[in-house]
Amino acid sequence: xxKPSIFGRLLMALVFIFLYxxxxxxxxxSFNSSKSRTVWTGxxxxxxxxxxxxxxxxxxxxxxxxxxxxxxxxxxxxxxIAAVGIYNMKRSQRNAILALNNIPxxxxxxxxxxxxxxxxxxxxxxxxxxSLALSQLFGAKINLSFDLGFGTLLIAHITFxxxxxxxxxLPKLRQLDNNLFEAAQDLGATWLQAFFKVIIxxxxxxxxxxxxxxxxxxxxxxxxxxxxxGRVQTLSMxxxxxxxxxxxxxxxxxxxxxxxxxxxxxxxxxxxxxxQEKKLKKNSSRSNELNEIIEYTKI
Amino acid sequence: xxxxxxxAVPHVIWMxxxxxxxxxxxxxxxxxxxxxxxxLENFKNMGSYMNVFVxxxxxxxxxxxxxxxxxxxxxxxxSKEGPGMQRxxxxxxxxxxxxxxxxxxxxxxxxxxxxxxxxxxxxxxxxFNLINRIFGTNITYIPLINxxxxxxLGMVYNYLPFMVLPIYSVIVKIDPSLIEAAQDLGAGSFTVFxxxxxxxxxxxxLSGITMVFVPAVSTFIISKLLxxxxxxxxxxxxxxxxxxxxxxxxxxxxISLIMMIIIMICMxxxxxxxxxxxxxxxx
Numbered sequence: 001x002x003k004p005s006i007f008g009r010l011l012m013a014l015v016f017i018f019l020y021x022x023x024x025x026x027x028x029x030s031f032n033s034s035k036s037r038t039v040w041t042g043x044x045x046x047x048x049x050x051x052x053x054x055x056x057x058x059x060x061x062x063x064x065x066x067x068x069x070x071x072x073x074x075x076x077x078x079x080x081i082a083a084v085g086i087y088n089m090k091r092s093q094r095n096a097i098l099a100l101n102n103i104p105x106x107x108x109x110x111x112x113x114x115x116x117x118x119x120x121x122x123x124x125x126x127x128x129x130x131s132l133a134l135s136q137l138f139g140a141k142i143n144l145s146f147d148l149g150f151g152t153l154l155i156a157h158i159t160f161x162x163x164x165x166x167x168x169x170l171p172k173l174r175q176l177d178n179n180l181f182e183a184a185q186d187l188g189a190t191w192l193q194a195f196f197k198v199i200i201x202x203x204x205x206x207x208x209x210x211x212x213x214x215x216x217x218x219x220x221x222x223x224x225x226x227x228x229x230g231r232v233q234t235l236s237m238x239x240x241x242x243x244x245x246x247x248x249x250x251x252x253x254x255x256x257x258x259x260x261x262x263x264x265x266x267x268x269x270x271x272x273x274x275x276q277e278k279k280l281k282k283n284s285s286r287s288n289e290l291n292e293i294i295e296y297t298k299i
Numbered sequence: 300x301x302x303x304x305x306x307a308v309p310h311v312i313w314m315x316x317x318x319x320x321x322x323x324x325x326x327x328x329x330x331x332x333x334x335x336x337x338x339l340e341n342f343k344n345m346g347s348y349m350n351v352f353v354x355x356x357x358x359x360x361x362x363x364x365x366x367x368x369x370x371x372x373x374x375x376x377x378s379k380e381g382p383g384m385q386r387x388x389x390x391x392x393x394x395x396x397x398x399x400x401x402x403x404x405x406x407x408x409x410x411x412x413x414x415x416x417x418x419x420x421x422x423x424x425x426x427f428n429l430i431n432r433i434f435g436t437n438i439t440y441i442p443l444i445n446x447x448x449x450x451x452l453g454m455v456y457n458y459l460p461f462m463v464l465p466i467y468s469v470i471v472k473i474d475p476s477l478i479e480a481a482q483d484l485g486a487g488s489f490t491v492f493x494x495x496x497x498x499x500x501x502x503x504x505l506s507g508i509t510m511v512f513v514p515a516v517s518t519f520i521i522s523k524l525l526x527x528x529x530x531x532x533x534x535x536x537x538x539x540x541x542x543x544x545x546x547x548x549x550x551x552x553x554i555s556l557i558m559m560i561i562i563m564i565c566m567x568x569x570x571x572x573x574x575x576x577x578x579x580x581x582x
Contacts, residue, residue, distance in 0.1 A: 008372075008375075008376035008379070009376075011369075011372055011373060011376060012373065012376055012377070012388070015369060015373055015459075016391060018456070019391070019392070019395050019456070019459070020395070021410065022403050022404075022406030022407050022409075022410060022456070023395060023398060023403065023406065025406045025409050025410060025416065026398070026402060026403075026406045029409070037408075037409040038409050038412060038414055038415050038416055038419065078309070078310065078313070079310075081306050081307075081309070081310070082306065082307045082309070082310030084303060084306045084307075085303065085304050085305060085306030085307025085308065085310065086304075086307045086310075088303035088304040088306070089304045089307065090304075093304070097307060097310075097311060100311070100314050100315075100318070100319070101314065103314075103318050103319075103322075104318055106509075106513070106562075106566070107513075107559070107562070108513050108514065108516070108517035108558065108559075108562060109514070109517065110517045110519060110534050110537055110538070110555070111322075111325070111517070111555050111558065111559055112318075112321075114325070114537060114541055114551065114552070114555055115321030115322050115324060115325045115555070116317065116321050117541060118321055118324040118325060118328060118548065118552070119317070119320055119321040119324055122324060155317060156317075159313070159314075159317040159318060162310065162313070162314075166310075216397065220396070220397070220399065220400070222399075222400070222401060222520070223519070226542070227541065227542070235399070236399055236401055239399060239401045239402060239405075240401055240520070243401060243405055243523075243524060247402075247405055251402065252402075255398055255399060255402050258397070258398070258399075259397075259398055262394065262397040262398075263394065266390050266393075266394060270386060270387075270390055274383075274386065
């Protein structure tokens with residue numbers, strides 16, 4: 001195919017300026033010596049120092065990382081197991097389960113969040129009434145109820161992560177040669193051994209992608225957390241409550257740091273993939289990661 | 300092991316409890332009042348929010364169209380780059396998605412404010428002085444923020460990658476020999492585009508449209524930050540009923556239910572529209 005025209009290059013330049021202008025502003029003003037976010041008053045590293053002393057931000061960062069890691073790991077294990085089950089289903093059953101699986105992927109975040117908060121609030125109020133009745137019955141204080149908090153936040157995150165893991169593991173299972181599993185068993189492997197030594201290594205790229213996607217979905221989520229976290233605050237929620245008043249440049253500093261980390265990660269992943277692809281010299285040279293993300297777009 | 304499908308059972312139970320039951324609760328709440336009886340009052344009360352429905356759909360529609368008008372040519376141009384460059388550009392398109400979207404939107408506030416970067420730039424270039432002298436006006440800034448335009452801009456900014464990625468992925472998979480065949484058969488570049496590339500990329504366009512429209516129609520932050528509360532959207536309305544001052548989960552559920560139905564109708568239309576083309580995306 002012929003090279004892009006001048007018009008094409010111009011379009012690309014404009015779009016990338018559009019995409020990166022706010023990020024550039026964000027980064028530049030993380031070094032601004034005053035709190036203003038529009039007037040440059042001088043260079044400073046103060047906000048980076050203050051960032052690490054700010055307990056609200058640090059706590060919410062901790063909550064975000066913890067919930068993202070836990071949710072991603074749990075969702076990856078659960079999703080992989082579920083994918084194996086779904087793969088072995090009859091076609092009609094499989095389609096039904098996949099339709100169920102797609103609900104959180106397709107549905108608007110706000111509806112997922114709102115509906116789960118309804119579930120948690122209703123469950124909590126039912127349990128409160130139950131505890132009250134039981135307390136009266138046994139004459140002792142029994143409390144089975146719960147508040148919205150880290151637990152409900154984690155459940156919500158696992159719930160919206162698992163479908164993505166399944167969607168990234170299933171295609172890998174489809175590529176798998178069914179005879180491999182039986183061959184391993186014929187050679188004396190138990191079911192578990194065959195699963196861990198034969199199946200898992202074959203589908204590992206799918207599992208790893210699922211893990212990465214689940215983690216980024218979790219870390220980026222605001223809407224669902226907002227409705228399910230109760231009093232616990234994730235980083236997005238802290239930022240949101242700041243936008244109501246004024247965002248401190250500490251947040252700019254934090255996002256600059258995160259930006260650099262993500263940039264480095266992406267560069268490493270891409271360089272690795274590029275070198276792997278050179279080895280494989282496959283025709284379909286698009287990066288795996290991209291393919292996986294595009295998988296989801298096929299609603 | 301004949302019963303390997305049992306591995307999916309915990310997942311099905313989990314999804315039933317945490318996805319299906321909550322949605323059923325939304326339906327129940329939508330049709331009940333605070334005292335617990337059946338009512339259609341929630342839907343009647345929604346009438347006064349008709350303007351919010353219209354505005355949400357209209358702004359989301361605008362944002363989707365603009366994303367398509369930018370995203371399609373961009374994907375097309377990207378697909379003509381060398382493989383190395385394609386990888387870099389796709390990475391650059393996805394990179395902003397990893398920055399917290401609240402912060403990205405907030406950064407737009409700094410740019411668009413009355414005393415923001417754009418107005419400062421125009422003012423320091425003397426544009427306002429010039430205009431004031433010519434027209435005898437007395438303006439010191441152009442109102443950019445707290446307008447519906449700013450809300451659409453925020454939507455386009457946040458959801459453009461969702462349009463580019465699916466379209467791009469379909470366009471790069473088009474077999475170049477098909478294009479050559481069309482050219483050999485005498486098609487000009489416009490005909491090649493209209494008769495070969497466009498139909499083959501339609502599935503990507505359709506999923507791009509849904510991926511932009513659904514979050515755009517349900518957003519509740521962008522309008523708050525960039526629209527200045529003057530133009531509340533469906534998402535804001537729902538949020539107010541659940542966590543805001545106007546606490547009324549029954550009305551909120553009714554609005555959510557209607558929004559879900561709108562989204563389902565859109566998806567259905569999209570699927571109908573794209574039928575037959577679907578084979579191309581399913582690998």
